[in-house]
Amino acid sequence: MKKNRGTSLNIGLQPHFCWMKNKLKLPSLADKLILIFRIVVFVTFTTYASISIAADDYFKSYSVLLEGGDVDGWEVSAYQVKEADYSVYPAKLCFKKEAKNVCHSIIKKLGRYQYPFQMVNSLTPLPKNAGVHGVLVKSDHTGTVDGLFAIDIWVYDSKRIGFVNILPNCVLAGVGEYQLISSEVPQVGRGLMLITAERLWRAGEGIDSAHKYQIAIYTISGKGSSKILEYSTSKLYGGESTEVENIIDAELPEILKKIIVIH
Known part of the structure; x- marks a missing residue:
């Protein structure tokens, strides 16, 4: 199964993407099993999320020092439990x-449920020439069929004197893709763009089938x-002949x- 990829490039453009609208069409039995699993995860999480765990139960998994502006x-x-x-x-x-230290738990509300994203996969400072300063955070949730990952972009807000998440609801299935691109297309102007790609499911398609993607x-x-x-x-992507x-x-x-047409 193809894993998700995230890259940063500069081709006269640079990307971003979000929450899944297209649900996997599964047999009814599988549907029921997944529903039961989600209920168990939800009940377990809501039961224990309020229980504070000692600071030494978390360890630092990633760290980056930001520069500029x-x-x-x-x-x-980024911290996670062992x-x-x-x-x-x-x-x-x-x-x-200095003396200021503000922490945020990575929890995403998807539909009626809240999901803990247990691991941070990467911390990537935004390009210095992008006109905006901050960091892109990729975090992972384990507990669904394909897994989920979230893309958050935190930028500094001088009015609040702190960081705010300007992309709080960007969640993709584990086989999705994203790219962060610094745009230099004349019709678009300079700046940052995030491009995401998510697999679409149609009747009769399996995991190993070729699929269309939502961009x-x-x-x-x-x-x-x-x-x-x-x-x-x-176009269809994936499968043996169109990989x-x-x-x-x-x-x-x-x-x-x-993009040029809409501008």
Whole structure:
């Protein structure tokens, strides 16, 4: 099964993507088993989430020192419990500078349920020439069929004197993709864009089948994020005869064409 990929490039453009609208069509028995599993996870999490665990139960998994503008000198660190897989305890993201240290638990509400994202996979400072300072955070949730991952973008808000998440609801299945692109397309202007790709399911398709993908493009700035384009690919990707290394790379000519049209 193809794992999710995340990259950063500069091709006269750079990307962002979000929460799954397209549900996997499963046989009724599998549907019931997944529903039971989600209920168990939800009940377990809501039962134990309020129980505080000692600070030494968490360890620092990632840390990065930000540079430039308002974020200069801020240290961003990710913490998780020692046995994070299938844990009910979410990872924590902490922003520290001098005496100030503010932490946030990584929990996502998907539909009626809240899911703990137990592990931070990467912390990536935004490109220095992007016109916005901050960090991209990729976190993982274990406990679903394909797994889930979230993309958060935290930028510094001088009015609040702290960091805010301008992309709080971007969650993809584990086989999804994303790219962060610094845009230099004349019709679009300079700045950051996030591109995401999520597998679509149609009747009769299996895990090993070729699939269409849902592409979403967001602009990123100090003021927030905005989805400017979303479409389904005309091509099928995956399967034995149509495997490509990266769906977003394969779709970039079409993405650029569509972005230029809407601008």
